[in-house]
Amino acid sequence: MKLNYVKTSPSQNMTILITDYIDSKDYIKVANSVMRYESLYAEQVGFVVPPKHNDSCVGICMAGGEFCGNALLSAAAYSRYKGICLDENFFVSSSGSKDALKCRINVLDLHRFKVFGQVPNPLDILPMDIKVDNNIISGNLVVMNGISHFITDYAVRKEEFDKIMNQLINSVESSALGIIPFKSIDETNFEINPYVFVKNTGSRYFERACGSGSLSLGIHLNNFMGIKQARVHQSGGIIDVEISDKNYISTEVTIISEGTVYI
Numbered sequence: 001m002k003l004n005y006v007k008t009s010p011s012q013n014m015t016i017l018i019t020d021y022i023d024s025k026d027y028i029k030v031a032n033s034v035m036r037y038e039s040l041y042a043e044q045v046g047f048v049v050p051p052k053h054n055d056s057c058v059g060i061c062m063a064g065g066e067f068c069g070n071a072l073l074s075a076a077a078y079s080r081y082k083g084i085c086l087d088e089n090f091f092v093s094s095s096g097s098k099d100a101l102k103c104r105i106n107v108l109d110l111h112r113f114k115v116f117g118q119v120p121n122p123l124d125i126l127p128m129d130i131k132v133d134n135n136i137i138s139g140n141l142v143v144m145n146g147i148s149h150f151i152t153d154y155a156v157r158k159e160e161f162d163k164i165m166n167q168l169i170n171s172v173e174s175s176a177l178g179i180i181p182f183k184s185i186d187e188t189n190f191e192i193n194p195y196v197f198v199k200n201t202g203s204r205y206f207e208r209a210c211g212s213g214s215l216s217l218g219i220h221l222n223n224f225m226g227i228k229q230a231r232v233h234q235s236g237g238i239i240d241v242e243i244s245d246k247n248y249i250s251t252e253v254t255i256i257s258e259g260t261v262y263i
Contacts, residue, residue: 001263003030006081007040007256008074010115011209012236014042014256015074017060022047027063028200033263035203040261043205044198046071048078051093053100057085059093064175064200066146067096069211069239069249073115076103077253080113096120096146102246111255119215119247120145125223132163140224141172142216149178149216156181161195165204168197175199180213191233192217208236211249218243 006017016034024047031045046068051059060075062068072094079085079092091100097120106114124143128150129136137160139152150168161179168177179195194210197203207213214232218241221227230241242248 001026001030003261003263004259005034005040005261006078006258007042008077009254009256010070010073010077010211011234011239011251013044013070013207013209013211015071016040016042016045017048017071017074017078018045019048019078021049024061027061030263031063031201032203034261035201043207044068044071046075048075049093051091051100053091053093056091056093056100061095062146064146064198065095066174066176066198067094067120067144067212068147069117069119069215070209070251071211072101072103072117072119073211073249073251073253076105076115076117077113077255080105080107081111081255092117096144098145108252113253114250115253116248116250117211119212119249121247122216122219125219130164130167132160132167135160137164140220142219143174144212144216146174147176147178147212148172148174149180149213151180151182151217151220153182155183156193161206162204165195165197169199178210178213178216180210180217182217185233188227188229189231189233190217190221194234207234209234209239209251211239211251214239214241215247215249217241218247218249
């Protein structure tokens, strides 16, 4: 199989967009192949599809059908980069969202963009305690369509991540799961170390930046501390979150490369 792709970097959360149409039954095979070190090497793969909303200029679908914030921002950047949509404001259709999502693009240069993207509201926020060895780790599960994130201010040790994830897999029905331990830098700046599992591909990654995880932290902070805007620092960069009637994330997206990949 020979496929065209674009590789993007939203705050170093390396993302492959497959721009050729393929049958959805092949999504998992293609995603697992191109994420490998010996292939294009990325943390996630999205598939550019015809938009499902009349007012959207492009559609993006993940292999597990989940919503992915950085894939949304990448699809918006791709749309502007390829001249599919030249407006500053436009809509993108995304898996994991029943509504078209508004995006805004600021062009920094030919292949760099500051992208603002609307993200779906969470379905629920649930308190959760997870027992790991002799520790009780308390937090909240932010449930979204296709992905749920466990938000905690507990300082998770490296050897504890998979133990927590295994318990989440056994207790939470979701296409994808994240562990988002956070700490406060000041009143509006926070730091996270996102760890994400996708059921259909079986992948587990410490992501260098996580859009939906950043959003989930913002939801948590808004619910329990009344914070409406947050700068979420992670190893790859900063994702800004704004919580209101409609929620938004934003970060810089760079087009890294484009070409052909063989499966």
